[in-house]
Each structure stands twice: as structure tokens, then as C-alpha cells.
Amino acid sequence: ILFLFICALIIVWKRSNRLEEKSTPSNKHVFRHNQEEYVDHRGVKVIVGHYIGNAVENIPNADKNVINRNNYSPMPDAGKNGFPVIIEPKDLLVSQQIFQINRFNLLASDRIPLNRTLPDVRRKKCKFLYKDYNSYPKASIIIVFHNEAWSTLFRTVWSVINRSPEELLEEIILVDDASERDFLRDPLDEYIKKLPVPTKILRSKTRIGLVHARMMGSREAKGASLVFLDAHCECTIGWLESLLAPIAEDRTTVVCPVIDIINDNTFAYIKSFELHWGAFNWNLQFRWYTLGNRELQKRKQNITRPFHTPAMAGGLFAISKEYFFEIGGYDEGMKIWGGENLEISFRVWQCGGKVVIAPCSHVGHLFRKSSPYTFPGGIGETLYSNLARVAMVWMDEWGDFYFKFNNEARKAKELQDVQQRIKLRDKLKCQSFRWYLENIWPQHFFPTESRFFGRIRNLEKDQCLIKPIGKESSNQPMGLANINICVNKSLTVEMFVMTEDGIIMTDDSVCLDAPETTVNSLHKVRIMACSGTRRQRWKYNKKTQELVHATNGFCLDVSSSKTFEDGLIISNCTGVRTQKWILEPHPWK
Numbered sequence: 001i002l003f004l005f006i007c008a009l010i011i012v013w014k015r016s017n018r019l020e021e022k023s024t025p026s027n028k029h030v031f032r033h034n035q036e037e038y039v040d041h042r043g044v045k046v047i048v049g050h051y052i053g054n055a056v057e058n059i060p061n062a063d064k065n066v067i068n069r070n071n072y073s074p075m076p077d078a079g080k081n082g083f084p085v086i087i088e089p090k091d092l093l094v095s096q097q098i099f100q101i102n103r104f105n106l107l108a109s110d111r112i113p114l115n116r117t118l119p120d121v122r123r124k125k126c127k128f129l130y131k132d133y134n135s136y137p138k139a140s141i142i143i144v145f146h147n148e149a150w151s152t153l154f155r156t157v158w159s160v161i162n163r164s165p166e167e168l169l170e171e172i173i174l175v176d177d178a179s180e181r182d183f184l185r186d187p188l189d190e191y192i193k194k195l196p197v198p199t200k201i202l203r204s205k206t207r208i209g210l211v212h213a214r215m216m217g218s219r220e221a222k223g224a225s226l227v228f229l230d231a232h233c234e235c236t237i238g239w240l241e242s243l244l245a246p247i248a249e250d251r252t253t254v255v256c257p258v259i260d261i262i263n264d265n266t267f268a269y270i271k272s273f274e275l276h277w278g279a280f281n282w283n284l285q286f287r288w289y290t291l292g293n294r295e296l297q298k299r300k301q302n303i304t305r306p307f308h309t310p311a312m313a314g315g316l317f318a319i320s321k322e323y324f325f326e327i328g329g330y331d332e333g334m335k336i337w338g339g340e341n342l343e344i345s346f347r348v349w350q351c352g353g354k355v356v357i358a359p360c361s362h363v364g365h366l367f368r369k370s371s372p373y374t375f376p377g378g379i380g381e382t383l384y385s386n387l388a389r390v391a392m393v394w395m396d397e398w399g400d401f402y403f404k405f406n407n408e409a410r411k412a413k414e415l416q417d418v419q420q421r422i423k424l425r426d427k428l429k430c431q432s433f434r435w436y437l438e439n440i441w442p443q444h445f446f447p448t449e450s451r452f453f454g455r456i457r458n459l460e461k462d463q464c465l466i467k468p469i470g471k472e473s474s475n476q477p478m479g480l481a482n483i484n485i486c487v488n489k490s491l492t493v494e495m496f497v498m499t500e501d502g503i504i505m506t507d508d509s510v511c512l513d514a515p516e517t518t519v520n521s522l523h524k525v526r527i528m529a530c531s532g533t534r535r536q537r538w539k540y541n542k543k544t545q546e547l548v549h550a551t552n553g554f555c556l557d558v559s560s561s562k563t564f565e566d567g568l569i570i571s572n573c574t575g576v577r578t579q580k581w582i583l584e585p586h587p588w589k
């Protein structure tokens with residue numbers, strides 16, 4: 001029986017993969033769950049990444065009646081305490097079909113009670129902190145949605161109601177961004193009347209996107225602080241007081257929770273790494289990066305204290321209402337989805353505030369691999385116009401860098417009018433992007449005037465250092481560094497930055513890494529998460545054209561062994577041509 005069961009599972013799993021493939025749009029802007037794994041210098045697997053969704057116009061295999069019905073049908077113990085929901089084989093096919101509606105396992109979600117329990121995932125010390133409710137600004141919780149499922153939306157709402165101190169909850173504001181589902185209208189209106197916390201619903205007749213929807217909610221809010229949530233979150237105990245306390249201390253602090261993961265298939269609640277901060281890569285995609293050594297040491301001294309983050313993920317944060325409007329709310333030139341998280345992060349930092357992550361506040365978010373809704377105007381056009389606005393208003397020279405390597409954004413740029421936002425920047429007397437990079441994110445991997453930026457070419461092979469990309473890189477154990485034919489175009493995968501301290505790095509905060517001590521004189525060179533440690537330091541000798549590992553004096557070399565052809569190694573410096581490198585600068589502005 002067990003054997004048959006396993007066979008059934010395998011068959012269904014295979015089918016599900018096929019279903020997924022079929023539903024991937026052939027749109028040229030397909031954005032994947034852009035998650036990559038690296039093994040860092042300690043041998044710990046590090047996942048950097050964030051996805052930007054891919055929209056589909058139609059929902060394959062899904063019955064329109066199913067879409068339009070609220071099928072919430074709780075089973076008392078399903079998903080209890082954050083455990084995964086197991087779908088029996090007989091229901092698997094149905095669950096896969098309706099997966100397409102919201103791009104998560106709706107069948108599983110509909111079985112989990114709206115008030116399911118969740119574990120207390122905080123560090124023990126957190127439990128004794130944040131008790132001074134009277135001094136914290138009361139919160140208006142703002143949840144915007146477009147075509148959200150009933151069960152995820154109201155599990156968000158109930159997690160707020162059940163796990164927030166009553167004294168701190170002013171109200172809940174739901175903003176419906178032109179949803180097309182009937183159950184989100186009258187049934188919802190009736191339902192929220194009965195909730196124990198004042199809850200209202202605002203509706204937009206036309207699709208306005210999340211920035212405008214959040215602005216709509218903010219303008220109506222009565223609380224001294226605004227707390228934004230996506231419509232598929234679950235808050236855990238202690239989440240709200242630890243978000244509000246830093247605002248009471250300094251009203252210009254914008255506070256994000258640690259974002260835990262709700263699995264899109266099983267709805268299991270998974271605690272995520274606290275040792276991350278939010279930033280972005282050369283394409284302005286938001287990414288989580290591991291903290292460097294110095295940062296880690298600082299954190300260890302007080303692990304409950306909110307720590308700085310260069311950028312926020314976007315969906316989940318608390319801010320003083322007064323301060324939110326003072327610094328210009330959101331950029332209302334932004335459409336539908338994307339980019340607003342970087343815009344508000346840059347603006348807050350550059351204009352005198354700060355963005356922090358409160359380690360005692362844990363909120364689960366349902367991460368999806370693709371986006372279920374349409375992007376009127378096209379997904380690429382929407383996202384790139386939003387990002388173009390960010391670059392034009394806030395990034396100065398690094399905006400030019402972004403446009404240089406990003407054709408779509410460069411096209412979108414022409415259509416943007418950002419005068420109002422530039423005026424705002426002047427009015428608030430904000431700092432430059434250089435200031436931001438130097439002071440808020442000194443570990444950044446962008447080019448500067450004092451760094452080399454360009455190709456690193458091997459003299460013997462006439463090949464260039466290349467960043468492992470795509471799937472191949474994750475199959476390659478430990479991200480081995482490689483060289484490849486130098487392309488004549490400006491390809492970012494061939495671009496490297498070498499800092500004054502000899503760190504050779506590239507996009508997504510990955511660095512050229514080799515062991516400090518070597519037993520024998522042949523060692524593979526890897527691409528790993530930048531750690532700021534000595535094993536990632538190199539010296540370029542202009543005269544001999546050698547790239548020497550700073551700690552052991554070995555030279556960067558190209559392997560000629562059959563099993564590791566064209567892979568990079570360090571070996572005894574002998575003056576051979578495979579150890580000679582040309583640093584070919586590339587104009588980045």
C-alpha cells in the first residue's frame with residue numbers, strides 16, 4: 001500500500017510540474033522566483049533572492065465559478081500552530097487546478113481556520129520587552145488587496161486582532177483595489193461589521209495599484225501610526241508593540257518586521273533568518289543579503305535591538321502617520337506594483353530618517369512564485385517605469401549606471417515626469433545617493449570613482465572572468481568561479497568591481513573567494529557571498545599583471561586540468577601567462 005501511495009505521489013508531483021510549466025506565460029518579461037543559493041565562507045547555505053512576479057492574463061484549468069466563490073471550509077486542526085497542511089492524494093488534482101487562481105494552494109488555505117494558532121518564534125529576550133503601551137503611537141492597520149482569497153485576507157485580519165494589544169489597535173482599514181470577485185463585496189461588508197476591532201473598507205472603482213491604494217487608506221487613517229500589511233500575512237505574538245516602540249523613540253524611524261515565510265503550498269509557517277538585511281542588485285531588484293562580519297559583531301551585542309537596513313521589502317512596515325505625509329507619502333507616479341519599496345527606503349534614508357528591522361517582530365508572508373493578477377499596461381512597462389522613477393529622482397550617477405545596463409528602464413525613462421518628486425527632494429534638503437552608499441550601505445557592490453569597474457581578462461586565454469548565472473550556477477557546487485569568452489557588449493555578468501581594499505565583487509554581493517591557507521598549492525576559487533573577510537582580498541600587481549591572494553601570496557590562475565577546464569584556481573606565482581590579468585575599465589556613468 002505504501003508503495004502504491006508513493007507511486008501516486010510521484011505521478012501527481014510530475015503532473016504538477018507539468019501544470020506549472022504550462023501556466024508559465026510566454027510573455028517576454030518572465031520574472032522568475034529569483035532566488036539563488038550560495039554557500040558562504042563558513043559553509044552555510046545562503047539564499048539570496050526575492051522574486052518579482054510574472055502575471056498571466058488568464059487562469060488555465062480553473063473554473064470561473066470556483067474563482068468567484070468563497071470556499072472557506074475550516075477543519076479545526078488544519079495548519080494548527082503553523083504546521084503544514086497535507087492534501088490527501090484524492091484532492092491533489094483539484095488543489096493543483098485551483099492553485100492557479102491565487103498562485104497558492106487555495107484548497108489548503110481554505111481548510112485552515114482564520115484564527116489558527118502560530119508558534120511564538122521570537123527570541124526569549126523579546127518577551128520581556130515592549131510593555132510601555134501608553135507611550136506607543138496607536139496603529140491604523142492598512143491592508144490593500146486586489147482579488148485576494150477570503151481565507152488569506154481574513155486570516156491576516158484575525159491574526160492582527162488576536163495577536164495585537166488592544167490598546168495599540170486604532171482600526172483596520174481594508175482597501176479593495178477594484179477586485180472582480182463577488183464575495184469581496186456585500187458578504188465582506190457584512191462580515192467586517194461583526195469584527196471586534198473597528199474595521200472599514202474603502203473601494204476603488206478602477207484599478208489603481210498598490211501605491212495609490214495605500215495612499216487612499218493612509219488619508220483615511222485615524223491612528224498616530226500607519227502599519228501596512230499585504231493581504232496574505234499572519235502576525236505572530238509581540239509583532240505590533242515591537243514595531244511601534246522604535247517610532248515612539250524617534251518619530252522618523254520606519255520599522256519593518258522580520259518577514260517569515262508562509263509556504264505557498266502547505267501554508268507551513270517557517271521562521272526566516274534574522275541575520276539578513278534588505279538591499280538591491282544592479283537591476284534594482286530587492287534582495288536579502290547576509291550581514292557582513294563587522295555588522296554581525298555589532299548585532300550580537302544586542303540581538304533584540306532594531307538594526308539598520310539599506311532597504312525594505314515593501315509590504316510590511318510601520319511609520320508615524322505625520323512623518324509619512326511629511327516626507328511625501330508615496331510617489332503617486334508609480335503604477336500597479338514594484339519599485340515603491342526602494343523609493344521610500346532611499347527617500348527616508350536620504351532625507352534624514354532611518355529604516356530598521358525589529359528582530360522581535362515576526363510576521364509571516366505568503367511568498368508566491370508568480371503573480372496571479374494582470375498588470376494593465378504590461379508587466380515590464382509597469383515595473384520599469386516605476387524603477388526608472390526611483391533612479392531618476394534618487395540615485396544620481398548610479399541612476400545613469402542603472403540606465404546604461406538596463407534597456408527597458410532606459411526606454412521607460414523618456415515617458416516619466418518626475419519634477420514634483422525632485423522638488424520634494426529639494427524641499428526636504430535630502431542627501432545624495434553617494435552619501436547613502438557611503439554611510440548607509442558601505443558594503444555595497446556598486447562602482448565608484450575609487451574602485452575599478454569593468455572586465456577582468458586573462459592574457460593567455462583571452463577570456464574574461466564571468467559571474468555564474470542562472471540555473472547552472474546553482475547546480476555548480478559552491479559557485480565556482482569561471483572564465484568565458486569576452487563579449488563585446490556591456491554585459492553585466494562580465495563586470496566586476498575591485499575595491500581599494502582588494503575585494504573583487506560583482507552583482508548580488510558575491511565575491512571572489514579562496515582559502516587563506518593552502519595545504520597544497522592548488523585551490524579552486526569560488527564565488528561566494530561577500531563576507532568582508534581576508535579570504536576575499538586580492539592585490540593587483542600592475543607590473544607583473546598578477547592578481548595575488550592577499551593572505552597566502554598565491555596567484556589567480558586558470559586551470560588546465562581536464563576535469564576543471566577554464567575554472568579558476570590559485571597556484572604558486574610562476575609568471576606564466578595564465579596568471580596574467582588585464583583589468584579593462586568600463587565607463588559606468
Ligand code: UD2
Nearest residue numbers: 144145146177209210230231313314315336337338339365
Ligand atoms: C513585495 C511586497 C509588496 C510590494 C511589492 C513591490 C512584501 C512581503 N511584499 O511583493 O508589498 O511592496 O513587493 O511593489 O514585502 N495589490 C493591489 N493592487 C495591485 C497590485 C497589488 O492592491 O494592483 C496588493 C496585493 O493584493 C497585495 C499587495 O498589494 O496585498 C502586494 O502585492 P503582492 O503580494 O503581489 O506583492 P509581493 O508580495 O509579491
Ligand code: MN
Nearest residue numbers: 230231315366
Ligand atoms: Mn505579497
